[in-house]
Amino acid sequence: MKACEAAIALRPDFAQAHWNLAIAALLSGDLPRGFAEYEWRKRHARYRADFPDLPGRPWDGTDAAGQTILVRAEQGFGDVIQFARYLPPIVAMGGTPVLVCAPALVPLMRSVPGVRTVCASDPLPAYDAWIDQVSLPRLFGTTLDTIPAADSYLIADPARSATWRERLPRGRKIGLVLAGNPAHPGDGRRSIPADHAIRLPEIPGLTFISLRHGGPSGTLGLPDLTAWMTDYAETAALIENLDLVITVDTSVAHLAGALGKPVWILLPHAPDWRWLLGRGDSPWYRSARLFRQPVAGDWTSVLSAAMRELQRLQADCGQPARSDERSVA
Secondary structure: OHHHHHHHHHOOOOHHHHHHHHHHHHHHOOHHHHHHHHHHHHHOOOOHHHOOOOOOEEOOOOOOOOOEEEEEOOOOHHHHHHHHHHHHHHHHOOOEEEEEEOHHHHHHHOOOOOOEEEEOOOOOOOOOEEEEHHHHHHHOOOOOOOOOOOOOOOOOOHHHHHHHHHHOOOOEEEEEEOOOOOOOOOHHHHOOOOOOOEEEEOOOOEEEEEOOOOOOHHHHOOOOOOOOOOOHHHHHHHHHOOOEEEEEOOHHHHHHHHHOOOEEEEEOOOOOHHHOOOOOOOOOOOOEEEEEOOOOOOHHHHHHHHHHHHHHHHHHOOOOOOOOEEEEO
């Protein structure tokens, strides 16, 4: 952070230094400073093409009553889910937020009361002001103590949930995601390598369910449910029927947290800024528990800790875990 501040002092318009300072401040928990500096993403050479100016006035966080506020989704699906928590506060101010997002997210986001959702490929509706979604925390003055809706803010569709209930086995069910989208620029750090030996404990009364969408889900020896997970509303309905989700840092982590479902998130040694440092919980999702690599690349320790804790919890439920395990490549 000192190096970034020195660079900015020499060149105040140095977007890369402002961006790095934003990430460092957010990672340290200084959200007001971090989100203020985060605005420089729109001037960063790598990202500015994603932020073309829209017609009309940018929203400054005031005078929402009776106004239609266009909220432009940005970045990955997980980001859109994480920052959807800022749509209800606009409703509470008397405004009508209209979220413009990817088709796969539209049905899920329509579960937020008072929010209109349109597909990013459709013509923009009429609006009074617009805002980029991840600029909302700055407008609302977010600190670690004032993050809205940390318990839950998304709702799974009851009819879809009932359909999934009929598909899934009885008993306790654990959702599992050990790899994200390989096209993600940081996927090599956040996903567990495909050739990593993974030991899933054999626990009576407990079933593992793959939540991986596409890709080599069969490497875990679990059924591939991709054909049924047609959008995020379907995945939410599936998660609603689970007792716990264990996942690496993917959109599923955000989805489970936004639903208020218990979720264990397996993190690399150098995590994304939103998971902060040195803590086992998350101020963004009260239902989340964080398992961190003690050193870079050490997935064995993370997985072992999570599986030991899972066995302990299952034993506490009156169904002791067996010592035998099956090794899955």
